[in-house]
Amino acid sequence: MPRIKEDPLAALLARPSPKAKSLIFTVYGDAISHRGGDAALGSVIALLQPLGVNERTVRTSMHRLAVEGWLQPRASGRRSDYRLTENGARRVDAAHARIYHHASRPWDRGWTLVVLGATELPAEVRQRLQRELGWLGFGRLEGGLMLHPDPDDEALRSLLGDVQLRVLVLRGAAASWVAGDLLDEVVRKGWDIARLTADYEAFLADFRPLWQALQRGGELEPERAFVARTLLMHDYRRVLLRDPMLPDELMPRHWPGAAARTLCRSLYLRVQAGAERYIESVLETAAGPAPGPAPSYLQRFGGLQSAA
Amino acid sequence: MPRIKEDPLAALLARPSPKAKSLIFTVYGDAISHRGGDAALGSVIALLQPLGVNERTVRTSMHRLAVEGWLQPRASGRRSDYRLTENGARRVDAAHARIYHHASRPWDRGWTLVVLGATELPAEVRQRLQRELGWLGFGRLEGGLMLHPDPDDEALRSLLGDVQLRVLVLRGAAASWVAGDLLDEVVRKGWDIARLTADYEAFLADFRPLWQALQRGGELEPERAFVARTLLMHDYRRVLLRDPMLPDELMPRHWPGAAARTLCRSLYLRVQAGAERYIESVLETAAGPAPGPAPSYLQRFGGLQSAA
Numbered sequence: 001m002p003r004i005k006e007d008p009l010a011a012l013l014a015r016p017s018p019k020a021k022s023l024i025f026t027v028y029g030d031a032i033s034h035r036g037g038d039a040a041l042g043s044v045i046a047l048l049q050p051l052g053v054n055e056r057t058v059r060t061s062m063h064r065l066a067v068e069g070w071l072q073p074r075a076s077g078r079r080s081d082y083r084l085t086e087n088g089a090r091r092v093d094a095a096h097a098r099i100y101h102h103a104s105r106p107w108d109r110g111w112t113l114v115v116l117g118a119t120e121l122p123a124e125v126r127q128r129l130q131r132e133l134g135w136l137g138f139g140r141l142e143g144g145l146m147l148h149p150d151p152d153d154e155a156l157r158s159l160l161g162d163v164q165l166r167v168l169v170l171r172g173a174a175a176s177w178v179a180g181d182l183l184d185e186v187v188r189k190g191w192d193i194a195r196l197t198a199d200y201e202a203f204l205a206d207f208r209p210l211w212q213a214l215q216r217g218g219e220l221e222p223e224r225a226f227v228a229r230t231l232l233m234h235d236y237r238r239v240l241l242r243d244p245m246l247p248d249e250l251m252p253r254h255w256p257g258a259a260a261r262t263l264c265r266s267l268y269l270r271v272q273a274g275a276e277r278y279i280e281s282v283l284e285t286a287a288g289p290a291p292g293p294a295p296s297y298l299q300r301f302g303g304l305q306s307a308a
Numbered sequence: 309m310p311r312i313k314e315d316p317l318a319a320l321l322a323r324p325s326p327k328a329k330s331l332i333f334t335v336y337g338d339a340i341s342h343r344g345g346d347a348a349l350g351s352v353i354a355l356l357q358p359l360g361v362n363e364r365t366v367r368t369s370m371h372r373l374a375v376e377g378w379l380q381p382r383a384s385g386r387r388s389d390y391r392l393t394e395n396g397a398r399r400v401d402a403a404h405a406r407i408y409h410h411a412s413r414p415w416d417r418g419w420t421l422v423v424l425g426a427t428e429l430p431a432e433v434r435q436r437l438q439r440e441l442g443w444l445g446f447g448r449l450e451g452g453l454m455l456h457p458d459p460d461d462e463a464l465r466s467l468l469g470d471v472q473l474r475v476l477v478l479r480g481a482a483a484s485w486v487a488g489d490l491l492d493e494v495v496r497k498g499w500d501i502a503r504l505t506a507d508y509e510a511f512l513a514d515f516r517p518l519w520q521a522l523q524r525g526g527e528l529e530p531e532r533a534f535v536a537r538t539l540l541m542h543d544y545r546r547v548l549l550r551d552p553m554l555p556d557e558l559m560p561r562h563w564p565g566a567a568a569r570t571l572c573r574s575l576y577l578r579v580q581a582g583a584e585r586y587i588e589s590v591l592e593t594a595a596g597p598a599p600g601p602a603p604s605y606l607q608r609f610g611g612l613q614s615a616a
Contacts, residue, residue, distance in 0.1 A: 111478055117450030119493045142425030143451015157485055168494055172480015177465055185427045186476055
C-alpha cells in the first residue's frame with residue numbers, strides 16, 4: 001500500500017510531551033502486559049525512543065517507578081527485566097476494564113449515597129475518602145455527601161472496608177414525584193461535566209485528523225503505528241479515568257464521550273496490527289524474545305480482527 | 309365510691325401554667341371536636357376555669373386565635389360560637405392521628421433522604437424547609453441533608469410541592485455491609501434523642517403519681533377528671549409533636565417513649581368517662597346543649613370501654 005505523504009503524527013508529536021513515567025505505564029499496559037509482562041530495560045528504552053523519550057529519562061523513570069512500587073526489577077545475568085508489581089498490575093487491569101471492555105449497562109435509576117457527615121470521622125480520613133471516592137467517579141454535594149448513580153460496588157466496598165465501615169452508604173431511587181430535570185441540576189452540581197466535555201473534545205480534536213488521514217488511504221509503518229496507538233491510549237486513558245461514567249440518561253445532549261470512544265476504538269483497530277509488529281520486533285526479556293500476544297489481546301474493544 | 313383524700317392533681321396544678329392559647333387548642337381537640345365542634349364563648353370560659361385560666365385571659369386568647377386563623381367565630385343572636393377553622397381542624401386531625409390512633413408499623417429498614425444541597429435554593433426557602441422537615445420528624449445531618457427512616461409520605465410531598473419540587477428526595481436502604489451500630493450513631497447525630505428522652509421522663513414523673521393514686525382506689529369527680537385528662541393530653545401532645553417517631557429498632561435501650569404512651573392511654577381510659585360527664589354538663593352552643601360524642605370518640609386509644 002502507498003505511504004502517506006504528510007506525516008499525520010507530526011501534530012500529535014508537536015504537543016508538550018507526556019510525563020515519561022506515565023507514558024511508561026501506558027506502554028506496560030498496552031504493549032507489554034499481554035506479551036508475558038516482562039521487558040528488558042533495553043526494550044523499554046527502544047519502545048520509548050520513537051515517542052521522544054531519551055534513554056537517560058527512561059532509566060531514571062524506571063528506577064522511580066520501581067521505588068514507588070509500580071515496577072519490580074528482576075536481575076537475570078547481567079541484564080534486568082522489569083514487570084508490573086501486583087499493585088501496578090491491579091491499576092492496569094482496572095484501566096483495561098474501562099478502556100478495552102467498556103459495556104454500558106442499563107441504569108436502574110438508582111443512586112448510591114455515601115454520607116461522610118453521618119458519623120464523626122477524623123478530618124484526614126474524611127479528606128482521603130472524598131479524594132478516593134472522586135477517583136471512583138463519585139460526585140460531591142455539600143457537607144460530605146458523595147453520590148454516584150451506578151458505581152463499582154466492589155471497589156466501593158473495598159475502599160470503605162479500610163475505615164471499618166464507619167460510613168453510611170445508602171442505595172435508593174429518587175421519589176417518583178421528583179421533577180425529572182432536577183437530576184440534571186444535581187449532575188451539574190456534583191460533577192465538573194464542562195471540564196470533562198472539554199477534555200473529550202480536545203481528545204477528538206487531537207486524534208480526528210489522524211483518523212481522517214488514514215481514511216484517505218495508506219498505512220502507517222509499524223513504528224509509527226506503535227507511536228500512534230500509544231499516544232492514543234495514553235490520552236484516552238487520562239480522560240477516561242476522570243470520567244465518572246454516569247448513565248447516558250444523565251449526560252447533556254451532544255455529550256462527546258461516546259464519539260471519543262468510537263474514535264478511539266476505530267483508530268485502535270486501524271493501527272493495532274502494525275503496532276504489534278513493531279512491538280514484536282523490539283520487545284525482549286533477558287531470556288530472549290518476548291512471547292506472542294495472549295488470547296485476551298484479541299478481545300480488546302469488543303474484538304480485534306487479527307493480532308500482529 | 310370513696311373520694312380520694314389527698315388531691316392527686318395538686319402537684320400537677322402547682323406547675324407553671326401552660327399558655328392559655330395552647331391549652332384552648334388542647335380543649336378544642338380533646339373535648340369539643342367530637343361533640344359537634346362548636347362552643348359558645350361562655351362554655352370555653354367554663355371549661356378553662358378549673359384549669360386556672362381566668363375569663364379575661366380566655367377572651368383575649370380566643371380573639372387572638374381567631375385573628376391567627378385557628379378559630380372562627382360565628383355570631384348567633386347575641387351570643388357567639390367558636391369552632392376550629394379548616395387549618396385548625398387539620399392541625400388537630402394530625403395530632404389526633406398520632407395521639408389516639410398510633411399504630412407502630414414494621415420498619416422496612418429504608419431511609420428517606422431530602423438533599424437540600426442538591427440544587428440551588430434561596431436561603432430563606434431552605435431554612436423554612438429545614439424547619440418544616442424538622443416538624444415532620446426529619447433529622448438533620450451536615451450540609452442540608454435531612455433524613456427519616458419512615459416519614460409521613462403524604463405530608464412530605466405536600467410540603468415539597470410548595471417549592472415546585474426543586475429538592476432531591478431519595479428512598480433507599482443502607483448497603484448490606486454497613487455496620488449495624490453505625491445507624492445508632494446516625495440517630496444520635498441527626499436527632500436530639502437525649503432531650504426527647506428527658507421530656508418523656510418528665511412526663512412520666514408528672515403523671516405516674518396520679519395513676520398510682522387512682523390505682524390505690526377511688527374516682528375523681530367529673531370536673532377533676534376533666535382537668536386531669538386535659539393536662540394529660542396537653543403535656544403528651546407537646547412531647548409527642550417533638551417525637552420524630554423513629555422505628556423502635558433505632559431507639560436506645562430503656563427508651564421511655566413506649567412507657568409514656570402506655571401511661572397516657574391507661575390514664576385516659578381511667579378518667580375519660582368522668583371528664584365527658586363534666587364536658588356534657590358545661591358545653592353549649594348558641595343553639596343549646598352541644599351534641600353527644602361522635603362514634604369516632606369511642607375509637608380513641610384503640611377503643612374506650614364506654615363514653616360518658
